[in-house]
Amino acid sequence: MPELPEVETIRRDLQRLLPGKVIEDVKLLFPGFVKYPDPGEFVRLCRGKAVLQTGRRGKYLFLHLSEGFLLAVHLRMTGRLLYYPKQEPPALHTRGVFSFAGGGELHFHDVRKFGTMWLVEPGALDRIGGLKALGPEPLREGFSPAFLHECCRKTTRPIKSLLLSQEAAAGIGNIYADEALFKAGLNPRRRANSLTREEAEKLRDAIREVLREGISARGTSRRDYLDAGGRSGSYQDRLKVYGRKGQECPLCRCPVQRVVIAGRSTHFCPACQAVKGE
DNA sequence: CGGACAACCTGGTTGC
DNA sequence: TGCAACCAGGTTGTCC
Structure with missing residues (x-):
């Protein structure tokens, strides 16, 4: 669903909300959205990492985490990233919940289950499917x-x-x-x-x-x-x-x-x- | 190379 | 009301 303007809007929202927050836990209600590494490792590696910065490339949304890790998200058709300042019971189609130390949750909601996430170290960007084939960012100079x-x-x-x-x-x-x-x-x-x-x-x-x-x-x-x-x-x-x-x-x-x-x-x-x- | 099509999933809308 | 058909913001893979 979301194209560049929608992903950019979400990124800007999250940029105001997440930097400085530490991921305390991740609950995978539908582990299938995790493409790399395996879901258990994904959760283990997320725990304790701080969100430093947000980013975007095409329709891919990035959360730059501490220790050089990068969490990449592609929302495909129906994916949503919803931030709640307090604990929130997961909705019917919530596929994953990231909870932050000191409060706050990020829910990954996706009716059609097409959305995907990857957690990679820098230099392992080729683990992220489709990223390499992307053309230039249309709002930057390279798109001449x-x-x-x-x-x-x-x-x-x-x-x-x-x-x-x-x-x-x-x-x-x-x-x-x-x-x-x-x-x-x-x-x-x-x-x-x-x-x-x-x-x-x-x-x-x-x-x-x-x-x-x-x-x-x-x-x-x-x-x-x-x-x-x-x-x-x-x-x-x-x-x-x-x-x-x-x-x-x-x-x-x-x-x-x-x-x-x-x-x-x-x-x-x-x-x-x-x-x-x- | 590229087009046609199916697949991945679920739900909403349309039309009979 | 019921039910089938069709539609949906994306990408990937297969076949021809």
């Missing part, structure tokens, strides 16, 4: 128009598919991909290698804009997403095309269409995002 254009030039796949692959930029998901393509006026089926330099630049700017707007709105809450305080975001009220099949395009009032690309539902305005090129 030239870089995006080069990524596009190398593949014939639809531009929507490229955006979802995480290779061109880390952290874009289904919602922000559709919103960025709308903002850039590009048809989601456009072959990536048919984008001109100007179009790639426009898309790069659009990606950065929608992600920044998403963060400002504290994320998009459609069904499952909540921040670390259990609050909804508000970007769902600002979506132009995503989830708006049959409703009017805000620019031209043409009905928004829904199609399936790369197995994912895709929303666009057939007029504002008419197919150009090939």
Whole structure:
């Protein structure tokens, strides 16, 4: 569920709450979410570690712990990280509870059980599945128009598919991909290698804009997403095309269409995002 | 290379 | 009301 803006919102919440706290215990209600090391070792290694700092890479959330350990979290579709200042009985779909010395709990809640965590030492980042293949952070300098254009030039796949692959930029998901393509006026089926330099630049700017707007709105809450305080975001009220099949395009009032690309539902305005090129 | 599809899971919505 | 079908913000693996 959560894409870059949602993960970043949670990270900022946790950055205010966790640094300085020491993990006293971890209860695994569904140990399957622990990918590395084995669940027993995971719990043993977490105990007594302090949270020093939070971080994020694409949709991966990091808690930097003492002794050089890194706790990496991927929330996938329905994962939530919920902080409670006092003891809280676990909800139905709570999969793990981190309790801190002196009070406070972090609950990992995940209806669909897709979410995953890893606990690794520095230099063992390759233990974290998928992390290595990530493209640049879209809100940092490395995500230049030239870089995006080069990524596009190398593949014939639809531009929507490229955006979802995480290779061109880390952290874009289904919602922000559709919103960025709308903002850039590009048809989601456009072959990536048919984008001109100007179009790639426009898309790069659009990606950065929608992600920044998403963060400002504290994320998009459609069904499952909540921040670390259990609050909804508000970007769902600002979506132009995503989830708006049959409703009017805000620019031209043409009905928004829904199609399936790369197995994912895709929303666009057939007029504002008419197919150009090939 | 990349597309199509299934898998991993559970729950909510839609339509008959 | 019941029930089946379809849908869901993500990633990985298999087959062709």
